[in-house]
Amino acid sequence: MTAEPAPAARLTELVLLAPEDQVETLAEALEALDALSVSVEDADAETPAERALFGEPGMPAPKAGWQRSRLVALFAEVSQAHEAAALLRLQDFFQGCEVVGVRAVADEDWVRLTQSQFAPVDITPTFWIVPSWHEPPPQARQIIRLDPGLAFGTGTHPTTRMCLRWIAQHPPLGQRVLDYGCGSGILAIGAGLFGAREIVAVDIDPAAVESTRLNAQHNQVPLQAGLPEAATGAFDVVLANILASPLKVLAPLLCGHVRPGGHLVLAGILERQAEELQQAYAPWLRLQVTDAEDGWILMTASA
Template identity: 35%
Template sequence: MAWFEINIKTSIMCIDAVSQLLYRTGANGVQILNPNDPDLLGNASGLWDFFEPENTTLDFEGAVVTAYLERDSIEGTVDTLKNKLEELTSFGLDPSPGIIETQIVFQENWENEWKKYFKPIRLGKKMVVKPSWETVESKTDEIVIEIDPGNAFGSGTHETTSLCIEMIEKYMRPSDHVLDVGCGSGILSIAAGLLGAKSILGVDIDPVAVKTARENIERNHLENISDIRQGDLLSVVDQPADLVVANIIAEIIIQLVDDIDSVIKSGGYFIASGIILQRLDSVLDKIQSSGLEVVETVKKGEWAVIVARKGL
């Protein structure tokens, strides 16, 4: 068995019809690339923090509908789709150009292929992040985070994660209770724990992330001081923390700020990352209007982190 990617080039008017054809072949979902999508053209606030414009253009007038199917062979499926596309004309629909392209994208062990690109990296002043299947020689004063991100965000290679770790090193005190909002793989919770946090609460809406974070917490022997919960933002947080870190996206940070006062102690710090530079000013405005004092803003590549403090 192999995974096949099916791309159908069609007209805007046939996006829904083509999507239904792919669902009927057994696809669990479809991806639609429509350069004329109103939200994409308008870059609607809160919907698109970051995208590459060159990846949203086509060399024809229309759209591409993509699906992934697991099959021994794709020939019969393609023949069926071609016939069904032709039948759309009898309903007054024009599916042109009506081109079907396929390729094998996942081999039998595709889920492990990404591992060969994840190597140990050094972050901040003394943190080393290494995948669980690699070995690393660390210096005497270095702290090693062992992690397997699986399908959850957070391997340490992204600028937003490294920015957060640098700020945790700088602002966290060994006696701090830490809240990690949108914990993903748990990498920031682990960094805080290995740096001496008194307790850690990690929250994520994604059950896969929660499972992965718990496994990584155990892998780093921090289960005695850590609690990973599934929930929407702050809905499962029941006490304030000395340090709150959120590596998410700008729009969610803006929403989070409305309730940040309830989860951060007086004199506590808020580390907000995952902010694309184009949204930095709007996040800064929101944080400042909430009464928090912006202590520091650091940029790296196309991203930024904001450190703010709640007054005494």
Template identity: 40%
Template sequence: MPWIQLRVNTTELKAEQVSDMLMGWGAQAVSFLDAHDTPIYEPMPGEVIYWTNTIVVGLFDAEHPMAEVISQLQNVSFFKHGLEYKLEQLEDKDWEREWMDNFHPIKFGERLWVCPSWRDIPDPTAVNVMLDPGLAFGTGTHPTTALCMQWLDQVIQPDQTVVDFGCGSGILGIAALKLGAKRVVGIDIDPQAIEASGKNAERNNVAGQIELYLPKDQPKLEADVVVANILAGPLADLKNIISAYVKPGGLLALSGILTSQAHVVMAAYADEFTFDPIVEQEEWVRLTARKVEL
């Protein structure tokens, strides 16, 4: 089906109201974009944050009477002094197929490959993670995930217990098991992530070694390795919870952190951990550390 995209410039105070209006006037979907490339970080559960200058994007059927939608917007009180908008035709594509066609096998470190479940394995002798992320974050294409995968390839030893905090698609925990870990505990606030992780674990024949929990059900344990690829704000706020999972002398990796945020996150953990040099990729960093043995 061909589509038309309407982009409306507004403010954070009006973004949700504009979204509701577009949905009421026939938009099939609505999303939000930053008008000025201002960074915005992961909100806490239940929190919604918009940019100061927000673009509300409505997706409409190409046959929809867009002149009526524009006229209705122009009559909205806060747009009467000027409505900034743009209409764009979108190419008619099978968007799911487009995404699948552009997700290729990726190598991390010396041993590890992540392979889309619908593609051939490039190296059958390597450690291969077969992945279908579904709606959950984590394909290996984002620098934060890539940094964590490279680290796991270096540090995982046989029989270790690993906690994947913010497991998303399950990519990190499954990689740890494929690299030799004995047990993985995955935790995520999103039920869709728990579902995706479970399906990917089955796909990789490690379902019996991974335990998946929502935060309210998370167990108490101390692990050899803990990896948390979320974002800087939650990493700092959840320091006590995350650090409690690391046994004395155990290893910790934190990612989802911009270079400018690294010192804040390190400061939050400095009382219990000794940090390695920061590793950076495309303005994102990975922090790794060892927990002090008392």
């Protein structure tokens, strides 16, 4: 991407409390919301209620979290942290959890740290996401240049990979494509690489809109990026990688943008949420599960 790295002072931590049985789900949701990292700590550390939690050497810990766990999620922007907190509060699985607060992170070389943690990501054997500091693998034919940790969707999460995989398997040649909730613009860019004629990418966050514009320019993909009102008319493909609750609210709007014969592609959905999404979209379209990875699913429908 061509955007300058966010100043360290803008990096922000979202701190949450969660019971043991919600830690894994909450951590996965934070990753889907593009947290740069998620750490889990004992909320009762250094108190009489502290509990040891260690696995055998070389093995994972026996449980995902403590009876009362503190999750600390790092975000590139304070707006992302607040948006993540607001979206999580709407989820059914957030019952029993608590938002402790949002706080600034002390100065550190996060760009160097991020670069050390990310390598090229394969979507298909010939379709790769490659950070700017890496050379593309020789087998790559389609390449998205995107720097993980400096945007709102990097291709490392299963929901993003499944959406991009669907695009690669159903190339939108000459089609009009909408990326609703575009974040970094990665799905819109992917659609452009696979031949979309016209691409509209929208997000409620102006910072995401600007990130999409910059990433699209860097990847030489022409598109229109703006706030949600910029999405007008019907599209051959409508992509939305958000979370289940906002997807349910957006059902009539998203379905209304799919032209006859077009496709709706939804992600950010856990396997156990499939039926409620199908019910929410039933008045307009028949959703089906078409891909799954690490507990997340991709749901699609044809108009």
